[in-house]
Amino acid sequence: FSHGKPVLPGKTPVPGIKRIIAAGSGKGGVGKSTTAVNLALALQAEGLRVGLLDADLYGPSIPKLLALEGQPAIRDDGIFNPHDAFGLKVMSIGSMLAKDQAVVWRGPMATSALRQLLRETAWGDLDLLVVDLPPGTGDIQISLFQQTVVDGVIIVSTPQDLALIDAKKAIDMIRRFNVPLLGLVENMSYFIAPDTGTRYDIFGSGGAERAAADLKMPFLGAIPLVMSIREGSDAGTPPLVSAPGGAEATAYRAIGQQV
Numbered sequence: 001f002s003h004g005k006p007v008l009p010g011k012t013p014v015p016g017i018k019r020i021i022a023a024g025s026g027k028g029g030v031g032k033s034t035t036a037v038n039l040a041l042a043l044q045a046e047g048l049r050v051g052l053l054d055a056d057l058y059g060p061s062i063p064k065l066l067a068l069e070g071q072p073a074i075r076d077d078g079i080f081n082p083h084d085a086f087g088l089k090v091m092s093i094g095s096m097l098a099k100d101q102a103v104v105w106r107g108p109m110a111t112s113a114l115r116q117l118l119r120e121t122a123w124g125d126l127d128l129l130v131v132d133l134p135p136g137t138g139d140i141q142i143s144l145f146q147q148t149v150v151d152g153v154i155i156v157s158t159p160q161d162l163a164l165i166d167a168k169k170a171i172d173m174i175r176r177f178n179v180p181l182l183g184l185v186e187n188m189s190y191f192i193a194p195d196t197g198t199r200y201d202i203f204g205s206g207g208a209e210r211a212a213a214d215l216k217m218p219f220l221g222a223i224p225l226v227m228s229i230r231e232g233s234d235a236g237t238p239p240l241v242s243a244p245g246g247a248e249a250t251a252y253r254a255i256g257q258q259v
């Protein structure tokens with residue numbers, strides 16, 4: 001069971017994990033992984049035991065975002081010991097690949113890699129596992145939704161129309177699988193010039209909030225385009241770690257409190 005909901009045939013819970021939420025997007029590069037990392041840390045800051053699974057098999061960025069070193073240890077029984085990053089239990093296919101090595105698997109291979117990462121990892125007892133999905137609507141999404149109960153998905157989009165058109169397709173897919181949509185996060189929402197404090201709505205303003213209303217789903221909040229988020233991502237120290245009381249960390253925590 002998961003949250004009292006019946007488990008559909010073919011769906012098996014992951015032992016020890018109470019709740020699974022996934023972060024999705026229509027397009028790449030909108031900040032889905034950055035949001036997934038900071039959301040996981042924000043939920044941990046609420047006192048939850050949190051894991052993070054990088055299921056973006058074709059473009060895993062979690063090892064960089066959290067400065068994971070090396071491969072996860074493998075126990076005698078073949079089960080992975082996840083990385084520990086700032087208290088999060090983390091698994092990423094990226095940790096298994098050589099630098100710049102591309103994943104060239106077809107669907108069934110990707111599906112079995114996802115199954116292994118999810119089920120052959122010693123997660124321990126977790127209140128919540130955050131899954132960073134690949135962008136779009138492909139094999140990994142289908143495989144995750146078919147093989148286990150996903151309690152909800154958050155969709156990350158930038159405000160401009162093109163990104164939102166793709167986000168709507170991802171939302172449509174999630175609805176077809178009857179997975180609850182927790183809401184939409186608008187990332188890179190606006191930019192505040194650090195020298196003058198002027199706000200620039202580079203990609204227009206309010207697009208994701210209007211789209212969320214059109215799609216009858218909650219709008220979870222807006223994260224501005226901030227240099228420190230990009231720098232923290234590159235350095236493996238997200239804002240929840242480097243400046244837990246700062247404006248960015250507060251914005252992610254406000255999103256975490258709604259999911």
Ligand code: ADP
Nearest residue numbers: 028029030031032033034224225226229230233
């Ligand atoms: P995705 O997972 O959607 O492909 P990423 O999370 O990898 O996107 O983010 C893409 C790039 O944008 C990264 O360099 C990241 O540091 C940067 N980025 C993401 N969100 C923000 C933000 N709010 N402000 C500044 N840079 C950001």
